[in-house]
Amino acid sequence: MRAFAELLDRLSLTASRNAKLVLVRDYLKATPDPDRGWALAALTGDLTFTAAKPALIRKAVEGRVDPVLFGWSYDYVGDLAETVALLWPSPADYRPNREPELAEVVDALLRAKRGEVQLLIEGWLDALKPKGRWALLKLVTGGLRIGLSARLAKTAAAMIRPAAIAQPPDPEGDEAQTALTAVDVSDIEEVWHAVDPPYADLFAWLEGRAERPSPDAPGRFRPVMLAVAIDEAVDFPKLSPADYAAEWKWDGIRVQAVREGGVARLYSRTGDEISAAFPDVMEGLDFDGAIDGELLVLRDGRPAPFGDLQQRLNRKAVDAKLMAAHPAGVLAYDLLAWNGEDLRALPLAERRARLEALVDAHPGDRLRLSPLVDYASWEALGRLRADPPVGAAAEGLMLKRWDSPYLAGRPKGPWFKWKRDPHVIDAVLMYAQRGHGKRSSFYSDYTFGVWTDEGALTPVGKAYFGFTDEELKQLDKFVRDHTVDRFGPVRSVRAERDFGLVLEIAFEGLQRSSRHKSGVAMRFPRVSRIRWDKPAREANTLDDVMDLLDAIESGGGRIAVASG
Incomplete structure (x- = not known):
């Protein structure tokens, strides 16, 4: 565990992408099997332990430490693994022979019954020093939070080959x-x-000791091709509209639908299989190949807002009632394989022609073709982007070169995404909570609200990014200086008509929600500006937000309701 703990610690303190790559590469080169393999699985999110829950860890530490002291410590530190690692008291007469190896921990947890896990974790915590305890708890709970994506970890693995x-x-x-x-x-x-x-x-x-593992298993996932955000001022003068196909950027989730050799699977863009949550979609797909597309709820052939699809996401199983209320389907926009032939090296124009033929012949309504957008100039396309006829289910446009092959990753030039401008409101900071990892010492998670008719604030969202490190320090100081109450790790911040901090909040969408007091939920909210200059009374109202929601649901254009 010591080398793995050192790796996690250094990754958590390193901001540079290249430095992270070197750290992981060097670890994978120096660490023997199977430890490095389990480490790579943890870094890519492919290693989970269902029996090791945070509640179990809290129960273990509260058996050794006064619960009130633990609660105060947890409130101060803001991170469960770090708190337990620093606070854990090993028995005075305990002298471990050695620290556990990473593979030893993984093997034991994968075999352990639920009732055995707590004792295993307690024994390892006794044998480890604080840094090793922290790494152990991050490993078993799956909350690494070290700023390393799965793709970056795989990139580091590629670098170990001579x-x-x-x-x-x-x-x-x-x-x-x-x-x-x-x-x-x-x-x-x-x-x-x-x-x-x-x-x-x-x-x-x-390492050159064996042949490459075969990628030809039927039903396999293909690495996805991603788009880069377009810079209107820099990119459009260099590009010709005739070279690019345009289509809507659907507000669903990117999927890959595969049916090969009797194997049928539905993958997310990261390669996670989600077939079990969408049995109706899988039963309605009838082709031989691999399709890249967008998963949405389809009603009368029209894509529904993302909130409808969200009712079906992250479920291990789904019942007939939910499937009937939220019928899902795939809008296809690329064909990666067909009847045993890999099409990814072909130009988009040819792949598109074959995709159209496949969808035209496909039975049922679970698979539809993502239509192309007809345009003659970038200016005309810009007008469509600002006010799309498809309404809430499109969050912008995709531009794809007609001659582009399907390349894994995010190559610059073949594909662009041109997202619509975000919605914007002015809201008042109401509550703050400590962050995690590098932010565990700062109040960085902010709940914000808007004014009701009664002159009170009602929460409408929570944001924890969009600000610089310097702005984070300013926000943290404001929270500490103007705290009026505490609820565990949460601080209530002074927020009145004549005093409060206004945050300009940008977000991608709204949906009705019975779980929220305000009746609405935001999609991807973030702080776009801190309005130190604006009086709290001039922040937006709940009526403003509901008017925006009505406009979104009716298919209206983008509305910014920030009041200036």
Whole structure:
């Protein structure tokens, strides 16, 4: 555990992407199997322990430490793993022979029954020092929070392979050949779903000790192609409208629907299988190949807002009533494989033609074609982007070069996303809570509200990003200086008609919600500006927000209701 703990600690304190890559690469090169494989699974989110819950850890520490003291400490530190790691008291007469190895911890947790997990964790906490305890608890709860994406971890794994290994000349007198070439992260993503933790066969290939694992398993996930955000001032003068197809950027979730060799699966864009939550979609798909598209709720052939789809996400099972109320389907916009042929190297124009033929012949209404947007100039397309006829289910436009192959990752140039401008309101800061990881010492999670007819504030959302590090320090100071009450780790901040901090909040959408007192829920809210200059009484009202929601649901254009 010591090397893994050191890796997590250094990653959590490192902001540079390249520095993180080097840290993970060096760890994977220096650490033997199977420890490095389990570490890679943890870093990519492919290692979970269902029996190790935060409540179990709290129960363990409260058995050793006064619960009130623990509560005060947790409130101050703001992170469960860090609090327990610092506070955990090992028995005075306990002298461990050694610290547990990472593979030892993983193997024991994967085999353990629910009632055995607490004792295992307590024993390991006794044997480890604070940094190792912190890493252990982050591992078992799945909350690493170290600023490392799964793709970045795979990129680091690709870097452990030698660029080339020279071979001696063959007997026929040819020049020496190189047996290995550098591996790209897309090469790893191509085989990722054909290998299992702790990835011994993957590392054997990367180090030149074995052949590449076969990516040809039927029903496999293909690494997705992503778009870059367009810079209107810089990019449009260089681009010709005739070179790009335009289509709506649907407000659902990106999926890959695969049916091959009798295997049918539905994947999210990150490769997580979500077939079980959408059995109606899987039963309604009838083709041989792999389709890239958007999963949405479809009513009368029209995409519904994201809030409708959200009713069906993150479910292990779904009943007939929910499927009937929220019928899902796929809007297809690319064809990656068809009848055993890999189409990704073909230009988009040819892939699109084959996709149209497939959808035209497809039975039922679970698979539809994402229509192209007809336009003659960037100016005309901009007008459609600002006021799309499809209403709330489109969050902007996609631009794709007609001659582009389907390339894994986010290449610059072939595909662009041109999102609509966000909605904006002015709201008043009401509550604040400590963050996690590097932000555990700051109040960085902010609940904000708008005025009701009665002159009171009602919460409408929570934001924890959109501000700089310097602004975070200013916000944290405001919270500490103007706290009027405390509720566990949450501080209530002074917020009155004549005194309060106004935050300009940008967000992507609104939906009605019976779970929220205000009756609305925001999608992707973030702080776009701190309005130190604005009186709290001039923040927006709940009526403003409901008017915006009505406009969104009716398919109206983008509305910014910030009051100036």
